[in-house]
Amino acid sequence: MFSDKLRIFSGSSNPKLAERICAELGQTLGRIKVSRFKSGEIYVHYEETIRNCDVFLVQSFSHPINEFFVELLVMIDAAKRASARTINVIVPYYGYARQERKAAPREPISAKMLADVLTTVGASRVITIDLHAPAIQGFFNIPVDHLTALDLLSDYLKSKDIKNPVVVSPDAGRASTAEKLANHLDSPFAIMIKKRPAHNESVITHVIGDVEGQTPIIIEDLIDTGTTIVNVVESLKERGAEDIYVCATHPLFSGPALQRLDHPYIKEVVVTDSIALPDSHSDRFKVLSVAPMLAEATRIIMQGGSISTLFKNAGI
DSSP states (O other): OOOTTEEEEEOSSOHHHHHHHHHHHTOOOOOEEEEEOTTSOEEEEESSOOTTOEEEEEOOOOSSHHHHHHHHHHHHHHHHHTTOSEEEEEESSOTTTTOSSOSSTTOOOHHHHHHHHHHHHTOOEEEEEOOSSGGGGGGOSSOEEEEOOHHHHHHHHHHHTOSSEEEEESSGGGHHHHHHHHHHHTOOEEEEEEEOSSTTOOEEEEEESOOTTSEEEEEEEEESSSHHHHHHHHHHHHTTOOSEEEEEEEEOOOTTHHHHHSOTTEEEEEEETTSOOOSOOOTTEEEEOOHHHHHHHHHHHHHOOOGGGGSSSTTO
């Protein structure tokens, strides 16, 4: 049995995910009023007592990211001032994670700045999934439970019984994840080498590995505009690959990404509900829920135990 001190509340970014987490735990989603003044300022009011409670706030940093980030900060502040015992933020997608280092002079490290702000405002713990750069955990001085959707994706792909699969990393940075997925599927893997002339632009220069006659499975942590994925897909087809599966944890899908990924060479796009998708997406898109994993992580945090038991490979 859970303590009657557990309270789960949702921000505006992904209330359906929060409802699924509560359903997994047999909890009722907490009552909270989140509104906007005419000026755009955010107002939050918890409509039930949270004094001495362990509060979990569910908010993904999806579009509009700055709006949802500030909303979460106001929710944390309101919970702190209402005497919550702990304030645990479930951030399935941690935005600004692609700005985790200085790649050029006079650039910010925005991922660190977000960590500082969340901690200063009053977060006690962060639960997140598939950070773009795992080292971001070290930006926090509070506990960070870094989960992964890799098992969820690999189990689904295994159920598809894909013929001649080859796992493809779209760049060198995803090679470690691609290798893990390839091991789970008992398949070879390949790496694409690309260069980026500008943000959200990429050019494929080389492919390391054999893809001819194979069914590629592209693995990414996130898909933003979809431009890079389409470039990778077309490059693989030019090299004799079969139609392609695309997998990612976080479906940002900025701009016309949904239309761009509804591509004749793409057999299926497999993503999770870490970010809410519009209902009007093509049947080519398969959405897997991370709610059971987040619910189990919440259970472990409340009752004790090891988060690593959530994964097949405890070293993840």
